[in-house]
Amino acid sequence: MLHRDNHTCQACKGKSKDPILETHHIVSRQIGGDAPDNLLTLCQTCHEKVTKGKLKLDIQITKGFKTETFMSIVRWKLVNTLRDAGNIVNHTYGYITKFDRIALGLEKSHSTDAFVIAGGTMQKRSSLTFLIKQVRKCNRKLFKGDRSHIKNTAARFIHGFRRFDKVLWNNIECFVFGRRKTGYFDLRTLDGTKIHASGNAKELILLETANTLLIANLKRGTLLHTLKNVVSGLSLHSTEYYEGYDIN
Ligand SMILES: [Zn+2]
Known part of the structure; x- marks a missing residue:
């Protein structure tokens, strides 16, 4: 949160000259929780x-704000975990990646960016690409846009499935994007490509239960395991493949 808010009070922007910074919960902790989007840096x-009640905050929490915060947390978690495991970790920037990619004559894609970020040039590349998508941990909508509390709108399980469960339908690996009480689900691959607008829940085989981080194109390799562990804060071992991470 401090990193996101530039170590600056978000109310007076430092005008108070108060060096003590504190964590403010935008809506009460009991209702809003400790997620970054409910926290704000304020000076004492x-x-x-x-x-x-002597000062009213006028702060807009946008969606982009949330994503940025999340990526910033993941980024530092990756850096610190890799460093703790004894690796040499360097930072790089988007404009450098772009320059290097163009110099190598490679097309623009997330996996190409990852390769270039890792210092790739002529190496044999792994054919595995992982797409990772963050979803809500809780699939029930708890807040309206104005953050007032509303009733839970969706059941946790419908016909035994949760939103974003990874399933096998007609031998195709996909995810449950939408569920209907009738038992016919909206099935898509992780990038949103439609597989079936109303696939029968009875024809689905559950592959993996919904997780905060969804991972597609999965061949159960160590790299994937590693990535998952980094993000969930566990240890890190293998660097079997020559590929980088483009965490955007
Ligand atoms: Zn202040």
């Missing part, structure tokens, strides 16, 4: 005013 002076 402003925080006290907000708590006493």
Whole structure:
């Protein structure tokens, strides 16, 4: 949160000169939780005013804001975990990747960017590509846009499935994007490509239950295991394939 907010009070933007920064919950912790989108950096002076109702915050929490926060957390988690495992870790930037990619004559794609980010030039490339998508941990909508509390709108399980469960339908690996009580589901691959608009739940084989991070094109390799572990904060071992991570 501090990193996201540039170590600056988001109310006075540093004008108070108060060096003590605190964590403010935009809606109460009991309702809004400790997720980054409910937290805000405030200096002690402003925080006290907000708590006493003497200062009203005018802060817009946008979707892009949330994604950026998430990526920033994942990025530092990756960097720190890799470093702790004894690896040499360097930072790079998008404009450098673009320059190198064009110099190598490679087409624009996330996997090409990952390869270039990892310092790739003439190496034999892995044919495996992983698409990872973040989804809500909780599939029930808890807040409206204005953050007022609303009733849970969807059941956790419908015909035994949750949203974003990974399933096999007609021998095709896909995800449950939408569920209907009738038992006919919206099935898609992770990039959103439609597989079946109303696939019968009875014809689905559950491959993996919904996770916060969804991973497609999975051949159960160590690289994938590694990535999953990094993100869930566990240890890291293998660098079997010569590929990079383009975490955007
Ligand atoms: Zn302040």
